[in-house]
Amino acid sequence: MTGRAVVTGIGCVSPAGIGGKDVALALSDPSRTVPEFRVPDFPLEDHIGNARLFRRVAPATRFALAAVSLAVRDAGLPIGPDGLSRTAVVVGATHGAINFSTQFFREYLQDGPEGASPMLFSESVLNATAGNVAIAFGVRGPVHTLIGEETVGAQVLSTALSLLRCGIVDRCIVAGAEERGAIIENAYRQMDRATRRSGVDGGNPPQQGEGAAALVIESPEAAERRGAVLRVPVLFCRCARDPRRPVETTVTGMVGRELATLQEGAGDVSHIVLPTGRNREPATRGALRAMGNRAGGIRRIDITPRIGNPFGAASMFQMAVSTASLASGPASGKGLVLSSGVEGSISLACFGTAPGACREGDR
């Protein structure tokens, strides 16, 4: 899916910090370390005016509300429930509000109907995060939640590009949000043990992380009309899965095919943000092989030491890092975002720099 769109705002709520472009850049800094892959506690009031309305939401939703607020602010758009017109919200997740779901299961199983909290139930449905974002920011356009693996961010971006291309909206708030949960960590630990035993090359996946990343994506015309400062073009976004072939082979094919569609091929790719999830090693090998001799000159950004593997938020974090790097780097170049999922999905997104787009020093 290729769409004419630009990124105009970045927001990150991560174990390594909470902020906009600066935090996204910090995620790519190999000298930074974090004590654990948990988002530090923060007051939601610092990010949205009507925070009291959202005091009972799940952690993943809190992260998303703050990340969206940061992205919307970064984009120079108004914050508040009065509304962003001609705007859509698309959120990606893998597990959603897993801790609320777990608690709700326990409540009704142990205490029966009297023990079941309606609040826990409604906040644990998979689209609660997107619904709360729509309420907080007054978005009355299309609001979608996509469920997937670590690659779901690319599906979110594709859906947003499609909405922009159809002319249904002028901008999309895209986000990924995830929270850590003991039950999930335990399940994946077991799964990884089983994978290792089976001898499949699933790599050495990092520990589960959490957080939310959000981007504001706009049509170039809408961004220019309102004088948006940051304008990083989205060049393409692809998702694939081919269970018949090894991940490495599929990635080599996809990266080679997609780079061939770009005017400079791999020639002006300045960086690649590496996957955070399962299959990250074979996916990375596949991408580097596709870039051939150029691979050595391309900066490899691995954000896992700062955020672990935040599943449904993973690829959105990667995109935030790529766009922030392009916005603060040299005046031309491209960034690749490669993601791989626990069940074998892969995705590739490419961001660029555009003549005339404002850069770091212009802000």
Place this chain on the structure above:
Amino acid sequence: MNGNVVVTGMGVISPLNPDGDLERFWSRLKAGENAVMPIRSFDASRYPCRVAAEIPREQLESGEGGDPAMRMARIAFRRAIQDAGPGWRGNDPRKAGVVLGTVLGGVSCGDRYFREPGMDPAAARTLLRQYPMRGLAASLAGEAGVRGPVLTVSTACASGTDAVGLAFRKVRAGEADVVVAGGVDAVAEFSFSGFCALNALTTGLVRPFSKNRSGLALGEGAAFLVVEREAVAVARGARILGRVAGYGSAADAAHLTAPDRDGRGLAAAGAAALREAGLAPARIQYVSAHGTGTLYNDWMETRALKSVLGTHARAVPVSSIKAVLGHAFGAAGALEAAACLLSIRDGVVPPTANFEEPDPECDVDCVPNRARAVPVRAALSLSAGFGGQNAAIVLAGC
């Protein structure tokens, strides 16, 4: 790329047709046969409400394993692609996709995991992998040899309609030539307990638009449509069941669980779908309502219909099949889309069963209790859900 998007196959499994026979679904729907019964899939004796519309678990095809929702989805999916006929996938598997809508996915797996502490780790691992249901769409795609776009959309009770709508967009935009789209959800104690806590469940019959309506009943099932680019369908000589003519999606941005009282989000979705279809309100001959049978939904929906259709809202037949099927969450919109296509095919609209007493606040022609012969050339199907989600699609004859 633009152009007509047609439906060439349908697969439905519901409490009215546990065997997946589409014609049985349709004939029982038209007859207004009530599928809401005492719950059998779990012990509901401690709940004040004890009814739901279920598919007997023993009637789900054996040998499929996994969560009941997964089994339902597989049955409906296979029926749909079989119905679409040979060559449905086209020549390029990268131009064929799957879009699945679900609200709670494999929630029964989570229920079992918590109910059986100390189970074998391998079994626990399988349950936890199936729970988010993120893998089901990919699994269906793999089974069908499809390698194009694969999405799982979760927009609460609008998921099924959004799945068909997003598939329509993908085909219309040229991202795919064919997409198998639909929804699934199964009755589980998790959702039952949640809706019970929200005081949304009826203890008796579901009576959409009746003054004495008392809430919704949970339902379950799966439905898939094969949504295809018309040129491709014609070239392969496919039987065309109808067109997806327009799609709209809009949010209330008001409350997480309660609908906007004036139905503004639903009206916006309906208006967007009509606009995309290029149809004036008077060109709609049937409305498949969200029609849950809760007090506020039916009021809100009536207001939304008046806003979208104007004076035509009082004249057009509007019915809710949830009266007999219960509310099948992620499957609901897809089941209703299938019913719309069957209405277009046969010129008959299904009734709103269990209707007793008119509600002056719901002054639409809700086709009370008896199916009606109506030549339907275009139908509007509406869905709404938690999170302030609203979706609408227009289905039309060819």
